[in-house]
Amino acid sequence: MTVLYGALAFWLAAWGVNTILARSRWSDLRAVRIFVPVLFGFTLLVLWQGLVRGLDVSPVILPAPTDIAATFANETDTLWVDFVQTVLKGALTGYLLGCSVGFLTALLIDRSAFLTAGLLPVGNFVAALPIIGIAPILVSWFGFDWHSKAAVVVVMVFFPVLVNVVQGLKETDPMQRDLMRTYGATYGQTLMKLRLPAAMPFVFNGLKIATTLALIGAIVAEYFGSPIRGMGFRISTGVGSLNIPLVWAEITVAAAVGTTLYGLVALIEKIVTFWHPSQRV
Amino acid sequence: MNENVRNPSEDTVIRAENLDLTFETTDGPVHALKGVSLDIQRGDFVSFIGPSGCGKTTFLRCIAALETPAGGTLTVNGMTPEQARKSRAYGYVFQAAGLYPWRTIAGNIKLPLEIMGFSRDEQEQRVKNVLQLVDLEGFGGKYPWQLSGGMQQRASIARALAFDAEILLMDEPFGALDEIVRDHLNEQLLALWARTGKTIGFVTHSIPEAVYLSTRIVVMSPRPGRITDVIESPLPKERPLDIRDSQAFLEVAHRVREGLRAGHSYDD
Amino acid sequence: MRKTFPVITVLLVITAIWYLGSWRMNTPWALQQAARAEQTLTTGELFKATMQQDRPRLPAPHQVVSELWKSTGAMVQRGKAFSKRSLIYHGAITLGSTLTGFALGVFIGILGAVAITYSRVMEMSLMPWAIVSQTIPIVALAPMIIVLSNAVGIESRAVPKAIISAYLCYFPVLVGMVKGLNSPGTEQLDLLKTYNAGVAASFFKLRLPASMPYLFTSLKIAIAAALVGTIVGELPTGAISGLGARILIGDQFGTPLAIWAALFAAAILAGVLVTLLGLAQGLVLKRMGMAR
Incomplete structure (x- = not known):
């Protein structure tokens, strides 16, 4: 029980530190802005550890963070194989393919105001649907290996990217388009010099949404059949065989990959759209 | 009307005859331009002044081929505005800087x-x-x-x-700036004009600005958008800022104000 | 009409492409069957054969529609609207957890937004994690959450499904409400200060009403996300009721028509829910004089 009380005490102390930091005059410092949420996250881990150890929760139900870390360290080979299968082959291939196709399709339909008017509402609607449900169909079309997972990812990321790019290309104001007309600019020149740069914040919005969707698609598609590797495969079999710490280790990898991919896209966004008011602060 | 159109000469850069343009809106048709005729000579600094809806911006946009008049003829450098646009005959400055x-x-x-x-x-x-x-x-x-x-x-x-480009078209370029900055930019613009000898079309709603800058001031009035007066400025080409306190300046300003009032009288 | 015409055209084109796809993808099997029966098919016969297979690789749109009718309208006519083979029954199960998860997610989202608006510690600690939470493929957790809630003695699958839904849908609400609650300008807040208004008054008289347009916009995103969450929660192992489970069962028994019908039912459900929220939005904002 002392473990639990210790954890609770740590929680209170950390909360106190954060409160003081947030109210202090250093609260806008970069270091503080990073330290506060990190301490908050660490506190949650400590609480989790304290609850599991203090209340003697069976590892089959909820393993302690330290158990998960130990499993992680022991099973790095398995985790790596699954990472390659699910993330590198399934998710990334699908992501790159789906985003490119979505982007190019947007450029194509942009030439026709009629197509834009017709596809935008349809695309918006489809982007909100549980597209993940087509996973079993695509698995039956493309087989158990990573190709079917990449196909699921392509379909899932296509619509959000399409819709955002089309929306972004509409984002220039009439004055800027008039200016290009006074220069006698061609469609291609206006696209390259004005509309594409102006669309970039939207493009990246779509790309960011797509990163999370790509991982979801690649993992869930494995529930419907996969070779004997892959994160989704390991999670569903791990749950069945009660190897719960391994499942949590896979989830940790998934979380880390998701955050890293998102962070990477956000970083590129920061570099490309440095001029946008939201990035200037 | 046609006293605005002088005898055609080599120096006529922009020539408008009887321009008509109507916009269809949900509240019915709006006569943006009706029977507008005007000649602009090489090296002129022409200001267009009038209340909103008088067609001053529309006229400038017609010259720039951003709008197409429904009736009348309009030539820029002896070409249609569309040809002039494609041959990059003019530079256009909008009210907002619109920099990327x-x-x-x-x-x-x-x-x-x-x-x-x-x-x-x-x-x-x-x-x-x-x-x-x-x-x-x-x-x-x-x-x-x-x-x-x-x-x-x-x-x-x-x-x-x-x-x-030979021609500079400016649509209320200083409208969003404060008075002090505007004075400074007006002075700079005059110096620039003197140095480059460009033909300038300048839309404004400030009387002092129009009088200070222009060699000719075109007064317009709304419903339908038309020209009510064209004033040749007697001011010298050299214009320090304090010319605005001179008798000649005040007389021109007075005539512009009269013109604006006359255009309004049977409306309100 | 000017708006719907392009949309209808696009939908027609998609349907046409779909038929083309069905024809191409179902051809090999039709040819195989014909060869087995030692028949030769004319082009017309072949086309017909690709449009009416029991287990097509890609069912034609009219097959999906008729399957959808068989498992909904036709069952109603026979008085079996809520039989276990009816999509109305499964749709209702899915709708139930979607709404539960939606309510939970909206509650958490609004609560979080209020905390973030009024407490700087909360803003600094919570906001980064809220963003991180959305980059984690939560569905990886779906089987886990089900095991976990079973282990703590919750038998019903509705609870874990609702938790997944809530996880997916709280974020748009949180972000939208933080934006909405902070949308009043300094002048408006200062005006209330000159009245010496308290925290509660400035919340209920200014911040909350000002946030309504933002709230409804995020609710529409959230309800769609909640439905995705429920269906994902129904997909992994062992579920027997709900639209997601129909997809799973259709996969296990090799009946593509059932999968497609369930997918269509989910799409219709999403459309109805978003439309209803849109109507509510129009009504509320109009009453509040905020309609645009």
Whole structure:
């Protein structure tokens, strides 16, 4: 029980530190802005550890963070194989393919105001649907290996990217388009010099949404059949065989990959759209 | 009406005869221009003044081929406005600077040069020249959002000057700036005009600005949009800011005010 | 009409492409069957054969529609609207957890937004994690959450499904409400200060009403996300009721028509829910004089 009380005490102390930091005059410092949420996250881990150890929760139900870390360290080979299968082959291939196709399709339909008017509402609607449900169909079309997972990812990321790019290309104001007309600019020149740069914040919005969707698609598609590797495969079999710490280790990898991919896209966004008011602060 | 159209001569740059343009809106048709005739000579500084809806901006946009008049004839450099636009006969300055935030000031000035296919060296040279003309040397590497509103507007004028078009069309370029900055820019614009000898069409709703800058002032009135008076300015070409306190200046300003009032009388 | 015409055209084109796809993808099997029966098919016969297979690789749109009718409208006519083979029954199960998860997610989202608006510690600690939470493929957790809630003695699958839904849909609400609650300008807040208004008054008289347009916009995103969450929660192992489970069962028994019908039912459900929220939005904003 002392473990639990210790954890609770740590929680209170950390909360106190954060409160003081947030109210202090250093609260806008970069270091503080990073330290506060990190301490908050660490506190949650400590609480989790304290609850599991203090209340003697069976590892089959909820393993302690330290158990998960130990499993992680022991099973790095398995985790790596699954990472390659699910993330590198399934998710990334699908992501790159789906985003490119979505982007190019947007450029194509942009030439026709009629197509834009017709596809935008349809695309918006489809982007909100549980597209993940087509996973079993695509698995039956493309087989158990990573190709079917990449196909699921392509379909899932296509619509959000399409819709955002089309929306972004509409984002220039009439004055800027008039200016290009006074220069006698061609469609291609206006696209390259004005509309594409102006669309970039939207493009990246779509790309960011797509990163999370790509991982979801690649993992869930494995529930419907996969070779004997892959994160989704390991999670569903791990749950069945009660190897719960391994499942949590896979989830940790998934979380880390998701955050890293998102962070990477956000970083590129920061570099490309440095001029946008939201990035200037 | 046709006293605005003088005998055609070599020096006529813009010639409008009986222009008509009607916009269809949900509240019924709006007569933006009706029977508008005007000649602009090479080297003129012509201001268009009038209340909103009088068609001054529409007229400027017709010259720039951003609108197409429904009736009448309009030539720019002896060509149709569309041909003139394609031969890059004019630079256009909007009320907002409209600089691209992802390009530096120099990059923005290069924009029309890139589109028109100038060589790299030529681009650099021209950017340097026009930055000097608008007094922005040393700011080429800055981004628009790092500059004040007045500096941004100067940069947008530099952008319009970069490809050295004969004609400069300006649509309330200083409308969004405060009085002090505006005075300063007016003075600079006159100096620029004197140095380059360009033909300038300038839309404004400020009487002092119109009188201070122009060789001719075109007074317009709304519903339907038409020209009510064209005033030849008696002021000398050299104009220090304090000319605005002179008797001649006040007389011109008075005549413009009268013209604006006359245009309004049977409306309200 | 000017708006719907392009949309209808696009839908027609999609349907046409779909038919083309069905024809191409079902051809091999039709040819195989014909060869087995030692028949030769004319082009017309072949086309017909690709449009009416029991287990097509890609069912034609009219097959999906008729399957959808068989498992909904036709069952109603026979008085079996809520039989276990009816999509109305499964749709209702899915709708139930979607709404539960939606309510939970909206509650958490609004609560979080209020905390973030009024407490700087909360803003600094919570906001980064809220963003991180959305980059984690939560569905990886779906089987886990089900095991976990079973282990703590919750038998019903509705609870874990609702938790997944809530996880997916709280974020748009949180972000939208933080934006909405902070949308009043300094002048408006200062005006209330000159009245010496308290925290509660400034919340209920200014911040909350000002946030309504933002709230409804995020609710529409959230309800769609909640439905995705529920269906994902129904997909992994062992579920027997709900639209997601129909997809799973259709996969296990090799009946593509059932999968497609369930997918269509989910799409219709999403459309109805978003439309209803849109109507509510129009009504509320109009009453509040905020309609645009």
